[in-house]
Amino acid sequence: MNLEKLFKNADPVVVEILNNALSEKEISAKEGVELYNTIGIDFHLVGLVADELRRRRVGDIVSYVVNRNINFTNVCIKQCGFCAFSRDFREEEGYFLPNEEIVRRAKEAHQLGATEVCIQAGLPPDMEGGLYESICKDIKKEIPDIHIHGFSPEEILYGATRSGVSIEEFLSRMKDAGVNTLPGTSAEILDQKLRDKISPGRISVEDWERVIKGAHKIGINTTSTMMFGHLETIEDRANHIAKLRDIQKETRGFTEFVPLNFIPSEAPMYKHQLHEGIREGASGNDVLLTHAVARIMLNNYINNIQMSWVKEGQKMSQLLLMWGANDFGGTLINESISTSAGSEHGQLLRPKEIRRMVKEIGRIPAERDTQYNIIKKFNGTNEVEEELDKVTDTSQFGSYVELIKINKFNYKNPRRK
Numbered sequence: 236m237n238l239e240k241l242f243k244n245a246d247p248v249v250v251e252i253l254n255n256a257l258s259e260k261e262i263s264a265k266e267g268v269e270l271y272n273t274i275g276i277d278f279h280l281v282g283l284v285a286d287e288l289r290r291r292r293v294g295d296i297v298s299y300v301v302n303r304n305i306n307f308t309n310v311c312i313k314q315c316g317f318c319a320f321s322r323d324f325r326e327e328e329g330y331f332l333p334n335e336e337i338v339r340r341a342k343e344a345h346q347l348g349a350t351e352v353c354i355q356a357g358l359p360p361d362m363e364g365g366l367y368e369s370i371c372k373d374i375k376k377e378i379p380d381i382h383i384h385g386f387s388p389e390e391i392l393y394g395a396t397r398s399g400v401s402i403e404e405f406l407s408r409m410k411d412a413g414v415n416t417l418p419g420t421s422a423e424i425l426d427q428k429l430r431d432k433i434s435p436g437r438i439s440v441e442d443w444e445r446v447i448k449g450a451h452k453i454g455i456n457t458t459s460t461m462m463f464g465h466l467e468t469i470e471d472r473a474n475h476i477a478k479l480r481d482i483q484k485e486t487r488g489f490t491e492f493v494p495l496n497f498i499p500s501e502a503p504m505y506k507h508q509l510h511e512g513i514r515e516g517a518s519g520n521d522v523l524l525t526h527a528v529a530r531i532m533l534n535n536y537i538n539n540i541q542m543s544w545v546k547e548g549q550k551m552s553q554l555l556l557m558w559g560a561n562d563f564g565g566t567l568i569n570e571s572i573s574t575s576a577g578s579e580h581g582q583l584l585r586p587k588e589i590r591r592m593v594k595e596i597g598r599i600p601a602e603r604d605t606q607y608n609i610i611k612k613f614n615g616t617n618e619v620e621e622e623l624d625k626v627t628d629t630s631q632f633g634s635y636v637e638l639i640k641i642n643k644f645n646y647k648n649p650r651r652k
Protein backbone atom coordinates (compact mmCIF):
# COMPACT_ATOMS: atom_id res chain seq x y z
CA MET A 236 0.00 0.00 0.00
CA ASN A 237 1.40 3.42 -0.93
CA LEU A 238 0.61 5.75 1.92
CA GLU A 239 3.55 8.11 1.28
CA LYS A 240 1.43 10.86 -0.27
CA LEU A 241 -1.05 10.82 2.58
CA PHE A 242 1.76 10.70 5.15
CA LYS A 243 3.09 14.05 3.80
CA ASN A 244 0.07 15.85 5.21
CA ALA A 245 -0.02 14.06 8.53
CA ASP A 246 1.47 14.69 11.98
CA PRO A 247 5.14 13.52 11.88
CA VAL A 248 4.84 11.80 15.29
CA VAL A 249 1.88 9.75 14.07
CA VAL A 250 3.63 9.03 10.76
CA GLU A 251 6.68 7.69 12.54
CA ILE A 252 4.60 5.34 14.68
CA LEU A 253 2.61 4.14 11.68
CA ASN A 254 5.75 3.63 9.60
CA ASN A 255 7.20 1.55 12.43
CA ALA A 256 4.03 -0.51 12.53
CA LEU A 257 4.24 -1.06 8.77
CA SER A 258 7.88 -2.16 9.25
CA GLU A 259 6.54 -4.77 11.71
CA LYS A 260 8.07 -3.04 14.72
CA GLU A 261 6.39 -3.31 18.09
CA ILE A 262 4.26 -0.31 19.07
CA SER A 263 4.48 0.66 22.75
CA ALA A 264 1.52 1.52 24.98
CA LYS A 265 2.67 5.17 24.90
CA GLU A 266 2.62 5.14 21.10
CA GLY A 267 -0.77 3.43 21.22
CA VAL A 268 -2.03 6.42 23.21
CA GLU A 269 -0.71 8.77 20.48
CA LEU A 270 -2.72 6.83 17.92
CA TYR A 271 -5.80 7.06 20.11
CA ASN A 272 -5.47 10.85 20.16
CA THR A 273 -5.60 11.28 16.40
CA ILE A 274 -8.15 13.33 14.49
CA GLY A 275 -8.63 14.27 10.81
CA ILE A 276 -6.24 12.72 8.30
CA ASP A 277 -4.18 11.12 11.11
CA PHE A 278 -7.29 9.33 12.38
CA HIS A 279 -8.00 7.87 8.93
CA LEU A 280 -4.37 6.82 8.52
CA VAL A 281 -4.58 4.77 11.73
CA GLY A 282 -7.49 2.89 10.15
CA LEU A 283 -5.68 2.41 6.84
CA VAL A 284 -2.57 1.03 8.50
CA ALA A 285 -4.64 -1.31 10.71
CA ASP A 286 -6.43 -2.52 7.58
CA GLU A 287 -3.10 -3.14 5.83
CA LEU A 288 -1.76 -5.14 8.79
CA ARG A 289 -4.99 -7.13 8.87
CA ARG A 290 -4.52 -7.94 5.17
CA ARG A 291 -0.93 -9.05 5.72
CA ARG A 292 -1.75 -11.27 8.69
CA VAL A 293 -5.00 -12.91 7.66
CA GLY A 294 -5.81 -11.83 4.10
CA ASP A 295 -9.31 -11.07 2.92
CA ILE A 296 -11.10 -13.82 4.78
CA VAL A 297 -13.67 -12.81 7.37
CA SER A 298 -14.37 -15.74 9.65
CA TYR A 299 -17.30 -16.66 11.85
CA VAL A 300 -18.21 -19.58 14.07
CA VAL A 301 -21.58 -21.30 14.26
CA ASN A 302 -22.20 -21.47 17.98
CA ARG A 303 -24.77 -21.14 20.73
CA ASN A 304 -24.48 -19.27 23.99
CA ILE A 305 -25.80 -20.99 27.07
CA ASN A 306 -25.88 -18.68 30.08
CA PHE A 307 -27.17 -21.31 32.47
CA THR A 308 -27.89 -19.09 35.47
CA ASN A 309 -28.16 -15.39 36.12
CA VAL A 310 -27.91 -15.80 39.90
CA CYS A 311 -24.65 -14.34 41.14
CA ILE A 312 -22.98 -13.48 44.41
CA LYS A 313 -21.15 -10.53 42.83
CA GLN A 314 -22.47 -7.15 41.91
CA CYS A 315 -20.30 -5.86 39.12
CA GLY A 316 -21.30 -2.28 38.33
CA PHE A 317 -21.53 -2.91 34.59
CA CYS A 318 -23.61 -6.09 34.80
CA ALA A 319 -27.34 -5.96 34.18
CA PHE A 320 -27.56 -9.73 33.78
CA SER A 321 -27.05 -10.95 37.34
CA ARG A 322 -29.74 -11.35 40.00
CA ASP A 323 -29.52 -11.92 43.72
CA PHE A 324 -30.64 -15.46 44.69
CA ARG A 325 -33.71 -14.01 46.44
CA GLU A 326 -34.98 -12.21 43.35
CA GLU A 327 -37.95 -13.51 41.38
CA GLU A 328 -36.09 -13.25 38.08
CA GLY A 329 -33.30 -15.60 39.13
CA TYR A 330 -33.12 -18.69 36.86
CA PHE A 331 -31.02 -21.81 36.76
CA LEU A 332 -30.93 -24.33 33.92
CA PRO A 333 -30.38 -27.93 35.02
CA ASN A 334 -27.80 -30.01 33.17
CA GLU A 335 -30.42 -31.81 31.10
CA GLU A 336 -31.68 -28.48 29.71
CA ILE A 337 -28.11 -27.34 28.99
CA VAL A 338 -27.48 -30.60 27.11
CA ARG A 339 -30.80 -30.27 25.26
CA ARG A 340 -29.84 -26.78 24.10
CA ALA A 341 -26.38 -27.96 23.04
CA LYS A 342 -27.88 -30.88 21.08
CA GLU A 343 -30.41 -28.64 19.35
CA ALA A 344 -27.63 -26.27 18.30
CA HIS A 345 -25.43 -29.16 17.13
CA GLN A 346 -28.24 -30.46 14.94
CA LEU A 347 -28.46 -26.99 13.40
CA GLY A 348 -24.77 -27.05 12.51
CA ALA A 349 -23.18 -25.48 15.58
CA THR A 350 -19.61 -26.60 16.24
CA GLU A 351 -19.31 -24.77 19.57
CA VAL A 352 -21.28 -24.08 22.71
CA CYS A 353 -20.22 -21.07 24.72
CA ILE A 354 -21.07 -21.55 28.38
CA GLN A 355 -20.87 -18.71 30.89
CA ALA A 356 -23.07 -17.76 33.82
CA GLY A 357 -23.38 -16.05 37.19
CA LEU A 358 -21.86 -17.45 40.38
CA PRO A 359 -24.70 -18.98 42.44
CA PRO A 360 -24.16 -18.90 46.22
CA ASP A 361 -24.75 -22.58 46.95
CA MET A 362 -22.98 -23.98 43.90
CA GLU A 363 -21.42 -27.41 44.19
CA GLY A 364 -17.74 -27.39 43.27
CA GLY A 365 -18.23 -30.15 40.71
CA LEU A 366 -21.04 -28.43 38.76
CA TYR A 367 -18.92 -27.13 35.87
CA GLU A 368 -17.24 -30.50 35.43
CA SER A 369 -20.60 -32.27 35.43
CA ILE A 370 -21.93 -29.88 32.77
CA CYS A 371 -18.94 -30.60 30.51
CA LYS A 372 -19.14 -34.35 31.06
CA ASP A 373 -22.89 -34.47 30.39
CA ILE A 374 -22.49 -32.49 27.15
CA LYS A 375 -19.56 -34.57 25.91
CA LYS A 376 -21.35 -37.82 26.72
CA GLU A 377 -24.13 -36.85 24.30
CA ILE A 378 -22.18 -34.82 21.74
CA PRO A 379 -18.51 -35.81 21.88
CA ASP A 380 -17.47 -33.67 18.92
CA ILE A 381 -18.91 -30.34 20.08
CA HIS A 382 -16.34 -27.80 21.23
CA ILE A 383 -16.95 -26.53 24.75
CA HIS A 384 -15.83 -22.92 24.97
CA GLY A 385 -16.76 -22.07 28.48
CA PHE A 386 -16.10 -20.78 31.97
CA SER A 387 -14.39 -17.43 32.33
CA PRO A 388 -11.41 -16.94 34.64
CA GLU A 389 -13.88 -15.66 37.27
CA GLU A 390 -15.81 -18.93 37.04
CA ILE A 391 -12.66 -21.05 37.10
CA LEU A 392 -11.57 -19.27 40.28
CA TYR A 393 -15.05 -19.79 41.78
CA GLY A 394 -15.11 -23.46 40.81
CA ALA A 395 -11.67 -23.96 42.34
CA THR A 396 -12.73 -22.19 45.54
CA ARG A 397 -15.97 -24.16 45.84
CA SER A 398 -14.04 -27.40 45.22
CA GLY A 399 -11.32 -26.51 47.71
CA VAL A 400 -8.50 -27.00 45.20
CA SER A 401 -5.93 -24.74 43.52
CA ILE A 402 -6.69 -22.95 40.25
CA GLU A 403 -4.20 -25.21 38.48
CA GLU A 404 -5.77 -28.39 39.85
CA PHE A 405 -9.24 -27.17 38.91
CA LEU A 406 -8.15 -26.30 35.37
CA SER A 407 -6.77 -29.76 34.92
CA ARG A 408 -10.05 -31.29 36.21
CA MET A 409 -11.96 -29.12 33.71
CA LYS A 410 -9.72 -30.29 30.91
CA ASP A 411 -10.36 -33.91 31.85
CA ALA A 412 -14.09 -33.18 31.99
CA GLY A 413 -14.04 -31.97 28.38
CA VAL A 414 -13.62 -28.19 28.34
CA ASN A 415 -11.76 -27.21 25.18
CA THR A 416 -11.15 -23.47 25.42
CA LEU A 417 -11.97 -20.69 27.89
CA PRO A 418 -13.44 -17.27 27.15
CA GLY A 419 -10.99 -14.58 28.24
CA THR A 420 -13.79 -12.53 29.70
CA SER A 421 -13.88 -11.06 33.22
CA ALA A 422 -10.86 -9.03 32.07
CA GLU A 423 -12.66 -5.70 31.66
CA ILE A 424 -9.66 -3.44 32.19
CA LEU A 425 -6.67 -5.15 33.77
CA ASP A 426 -5.96 -2.36 36.22
CA GLN A 427 -6.63 -3.19 39.87
CA LYS A 428 -7.59 0.33 40.99
CA LEU A 429 -10.15 0.66 38.23
CA ARG A 430 -11.51 -2.84 38.84
CA ASP A 431 -11.94 -2.04 42.53
CA LYS A 432 -14.14 0.84 41.43
CA ILE A 433 -16.28 -0.70 38.71
CA SER A 434 -16.51 -4.23 40.11
CA PRO A 435 -15.34 -4.53 43.72
CA GLY A 436 -14.75 -8.17 44.65
CA ARG A 437 -14.31 -9.30 41.06
CA ILE A 438 -11.37 -11.56 40.20
CA SER A 439 -8.12 -9.62 40.70
CA VAL A 440 -5.71 -8.82 37.89
CA GLU A 441 -3.24 -11.23 39.46
CA ASP A 442 -5.72 -14.12 39.61
CA TRP A 443 -7.03 -13.39 36.11
CA GLU A 444 -3.48 -13.74 34.79
CA ARG A 445 -2.92 -16.87 36.86
CA VAL A 446 -6.00 -18.58 35.39
CA ILE A 447 -5.14 -17.55 31.83
CA LYS A 448 -1.50 -18.59 32.04
CA GLY A 449 -2.44 -21.80 33.86
CA ALA A 450 -4.91 -22.67 31.11
CA HIS A 451 -2.45 -21.90 28.33
CA LYS A 452 0.21 -23.98 30.07
CA ILE A 453 -1.91 -27.14 29.92
CA GLY A 454 -3.01 -26.56 26.34
CA ILE A 455 -6.33 -24.83 26.91
CA ASN A 456 -6.35 -21.79 24.65
CA THR A 457 -8.40 -18.73 25.54
CA THR A 458 -9.72 -15.61 23.91
CA SER A 459 -8.87 -12.15 25.26
CA THR A 460 -11.19 -9.20 25.75
CA MET A 461 -11.36 -5.60 26.95
CA MET A 462 -14.41 -3.67 28.09
CA PHE A 463 -14.11 0.02 27.21
CA GLY A 464 -16.21 3.19 27.12
CA HIS A 465 -16.90 3.52 30.88
CA LEU A 466 -14.45 5.06 33.34
CA GLU A 467 -11.15 4.00 31.83
CA THR A 468 -8.65 6.34 30.17
CA ILE A 469 -6.98 5.68 26.83
CA GLU A 470 -3.78 5.00 28.79
CA ASP A 471 -5.63 2.22 30.66
CA ARG A 472 -6.71 0.72 27.35
CA ALA A 473 -3.25 0.86 25.78
CA ASN A 474 -1.72 -0.67 28.93
CA HIS A 475 -4.35 -3.40 28.90
CA ILE A 476 -3.58 -4.32 25.29
CA ALA A 477 0.18 -4.26 26.06
CA LYS A 478 -0.39 -6.57 29.04
CA LEU A 479 -2.24 -9.07 26.85
CA ARG A 480 0.61 -8.88 24.36
CA ASP A 481 3.14 -9.64 27.12
CA ILE A 482 1.13 -12.70 28.19
CA GLN A 483 0.93 -13.82 24.57
CA LYS A 484 4.71 -13.53 24.17
CA GLU A 485 5.06 -15.95 27.05
CA THR A 486 2.30 -18.46 26.29
CA ARG A 487 0.99 -18.04 22.71
CA GLY A 488 -2.36 -19.24 24.04
CA PHE A 489 -4.69 -16.40 22.98
CA THR A 490 -6.70 -17.13 19.85
CA GLU A 491 -8.23 -13.67 19.45
CA PHE A 492 -8.82 -10.27 20.96
CA VAL A 493 -12.35 -8.86 21.32
CA PRO A 494 -12.92 -5.20 22.27
CA LEU A 495 -16.30 -4.95 24.02
CA ASN A 496 -18.03 -1.61 24.13
CA PHE A 497 -19.75 -0.81 27.43
CA ILE A 498 -23.56 -1.01 27.12
CA PRO A 499 -24.86 1.53 29.62
CA SER A 500 -28.66 1.61 29.61
CA GLU A 501 -29.34 -1.04 32.25
CA ALA A 502 -25.88 -1.24 33.81
CA PRO A 503 -26.24 -0.32 37.52
CA MET A 504 -23.15 1.92 37.63
CA TYR A 505 -24.52 4.03 34.78
CA LYS A 506 -28.21 3.85 35.65
CA HIS A 507 -27.53 5.08 39.18
CA GLN A 508 -24.60 7.31 38.15
CA LEU A 509 -22.38 5.63 40.73
CA HIS A 510 -19.16 7.21 39.51
CA GLU A 511 -18.40 10.74 38.48
CA GLY A 512 -17.49 10.96 34.82
CA ILE A 513 -18.96 7.62 33.80
CA ARG A 514 -19.48 7.50 30.04
CA GLU A 515 -22.31 5.91 28.12
CA GLY A 516 -20.15 3.60 26.05
CA ALA A 517 -17.63 4.64 23.41
CA SER A 518 -18.51 6.84 20.43
CA GLY A 519 -18.38 5.54 16.86
CA ASN A 520 -14.94 6.96 16.08
CA ASP A 521 -13.61 5.68 19.41
CA VAL A 522 -14.86 2.17 18.61
CA LEU A 523 -13.13 2.32 15.21
CA LEU A 524 -9.89 3.53 16.79
CA THR A 525 -10.00 0.86 19.50
CA HIS A 526 -10.13 -1.95 16.95
CA ALA A 527 -7.43 -0.29 14.82
CA VAL A 528 -5.06 0.40 17.73
CA ALA A 529 -5.56 -3.20 18.93
CA ARG A 530 -4.64 -4.53 15.46
CA ILE A 531 -1.56 -2.33 15.34
CA MET A 532 -0.37 -3.07 18.90
CA LEU A 533 -1.09 -6.80 18.71
CA ASN A 534 0.46 -7.19 15.26
CA ASN A 535 2.47 -10.42 15.01
CA TYR A 536 1.11 -11.64 18.36
CA ILE A 537 -2.66 -12.00 18.13
CA ASN A 538 -3.81 -12.40 14.53
CA ASN A 539 -7.54 -12.32 15.07
CA ILE A 540 -9.41 -9.20 16.09
CA GLN A 541 -13.08 -9.90 16.59
CA MET A 542 -15.80 -7.29 16.69
CA SER A 543 -19.01 -7.77 18.58
CA TRP A 544 -22.08 -7.47 16.33
CA VAL A 545 -24.28 -7.80 19.41
CA LYS A 546 -22.87 -4.59 20.82
CA GLU A 547 -22.14 -2.63 17.64
CA GLY A 548 -24.89 -3.71 15.27
CA GLN A 549 -24.51 -4.97 11.74
CA LYS A 550 -23.50 -1.86 9.79
CA MET A 551 -20.91 -0.76 12.34
CA SER A 552 -19.57 -4.31 12.23
CA GLN A 553 -18.99 -3.94 8.49
CA LEU A 554 -17.01 -0.75 9.12
CA LEU A 555 -14.95 -2.42 11.83
CA LEU A 556 -13.88 -5.06 9.31
CA MET A 557 -12.15 -2.18 7.50
CA TRP A 558 -10.55 -0.92 10.71
CA GLY A 559 -8.50 -3.94 11.71
CA ALA A 560 -11.11 -6.57 12.58
CA ASN A 561 -11.22 -9.87 10.69
CA ASP A 562 -13.67 -11.99 12.64
CA PHE A 563 -17.43 -11.75 12.96
CA GLY A 564 -17.67 -13.86 16.10
CA GLY A 565 -20.51 -16.30 16.49
CA THR A 566 -24.11 -16.79 15.47
CA LEU A 567 -24.90 -16.98 19.21
CA ILE A 568 -28.55 -18.15 18.93
CA ASN A 569 -29.13 -17.04 22.53
CA GLU A 570 -27.53 -13.97 23.99
CA SER A 571 -28.45 -12.84 27.49
CA ILE A 572 -25.63 -10.71 28.82
CA SER A 573 -25.69 -7.77 26.38
CA THR A 574 -29.43 -8.17 25.79
CA SER A 575 -30.15 -7.74 29.50
CA ALA A 576 -27.89 -4.67 29.52
CA GLY A 577 -30.02 -3.03 26.85
CA SER A 578 -28.36 -4.01 23.56
CA GLU A 579 -30.90 -4.02 20.75
CA HIS A 580 -29.04 -5.93 18.10
CA GLY A 581 -30.74 -9.27 18.58
CA GLN A 582 -29.54 -12.65 19.63
CA LEU A 583 -29.19 -14.64 16.43
CA LEU A 584 -27.34 -13.81 13.24
CA ARG A 585 -27.81 -16.55 10.65
CA PRO A 586 -24.69 -17.69 8.80
CA LYS A 587 -26.13 -16.50 5.47
CA GLU A 588 -26.65 -13.00 6.93
CA ILE A 589 -23.04 -12.88 8.06
CA ARG A 590 -21.88 -14.04 4.63
CA ARG A 591 -23.99 -11.42 2.89
CA MET A 592 -22.56 -8.62 5.02
CA VAL A 593 -19.01 -9.82 4.41
CA LYS A 594 -19.53 -10.07 0.66
CA GLU A 595 -21.08 -6.60 0.59
CA ILE A 596 -17.73 -5.13 1.61
CA GLY A 597 -15.80 -7.22 -0.91
CA ARG A 598 -14.32 -9.78 1.44
CA ILE A 599 -14.50 -13.58 1.63
CA PRO A 600 -16.68 -15.17 4.32
CA ALA A 601 -15.51 -18.42 5.88
CA GLU A 602 -16.87 -20.62 8.60
CA ARG A 603 -14.21 -21.49 11.16
CA ASP A 604 -13.99 -23.59 14.28
CA THR A 605 -13.22 -22.14 17.69
CA GLN A 606 -9.47 -22.50 17.13
CA TYR A 607 -9.63 -20.60 13.83
CA ASN A 608 -9.26 -23.60 11.54
CA ILE A 609 -11.23 -22.80 8.39
CA ILE A 610 -14.09 -25.26 7.85
CA LYS A 611 -15.48 -23.80 4.65
CA LYS A 612 -14.71 -20.77 2.47
CA PHE A 613 -17.46 -19.09 0.50
CA ASN A 614 -15.43 -17.41 -2.22
CA GLY A 615 -17.64 -17.84 -5.21
CA THR A 616 -21.03 -19.10 -6.02
CA ASN A 617 -20.92 -21.97 -3.50
CA GLU A 618 -23.64 -20.36 -1.42
CA VAL A 619 -25.63 -22.96 0.46
CA GLU A 620 -28.54 -22.81 2.80
CA GLU A 621 -27.51 -24.36 6.10
CA GLU A 622 -29.79 -25.72 8.79
CA LEU A 623 -29.56 -22.57 10.89
CA ASP A 624 -30.28 -20.44 7.80
CA LYS A 625 -33.58 -22.22 7.38
CA VAL A 626 -34.84 -21.26 10.83
CA THR A 627 -37.57 -18.67 10.43
CA ASP A 628 -39.12 -18.75 13.87
CA THR A 629 -36.46 -17.97 16.43
CA SER A 630 -38.93 -18.27 19.31
CA GLN A 631 -38.06 -21.99 19.38
CA PHE A 632 -34.78 -21.03 21.05
CA GLY A 633 -36.43 -19.02 23.82
CA SER A 634 -35.40 -15.51 24.77
CA TYR A 635 -33.85 -14.13 27.92
CA VAL A 636 -37.04 -12.24 28.74
CA GLU A 637 -39.05 -15.48 28.55
CA LEU A 638 -36.46 -17.51 30.40
CA ILE A 639 -36.62 -15.41 33.55
CA LYS A 640 -40.36 -16.10 33.75
CA ILE A 641 -40.36 -19.90 33.33
CA ASN A 642 -41.31 -21.44 36.66
CA LYS A 643 -39.50 -24.74 36.24
CA PHE A 644 -36.21 -22.89 35.73
CA ASN A 645 -36.79 -20.45 38.57
CA TYR A 646 -33.81 -20.43 40.89
CA LYS A 647 -36.03 -20.82 43.93
CA ASN A 648 -37.75 -23.88 42.47
CA PRO A 649 -36.47 -26.93 44.41
CA ARG A 650 -36.64 -29.02 41.22
CA ARG A 651 -33.77 -27.06 39.67
CA LYS A 652 -31.24 -29.54 41.05
Ligand code: SF4
Nearest residue numbers: 311313315318321357
Ligand atom coordinates in the same frame (compact mmCIF):
# COMPACT_ATOMS: atom_id res chain seq x y z
S1 SF4 B 1 -20.31 -9.86 35.49
FE1 SF4 B 1 -20.41 -12.03 36.08
S2 SF4 B 1 -19.54 -12.03 38.16
FE2 SF4 B 1 -20.11 -9.90 37.74
S3 SF4 B 1 -22.21 -9.69 38.54
FE3 SF4 B 1 -22.38 -10.23 36.36
S4 SF4 B 1 -22.61 -12.44 36.32
FE4 SF4 B 1 -21.79 -11.89 38.33
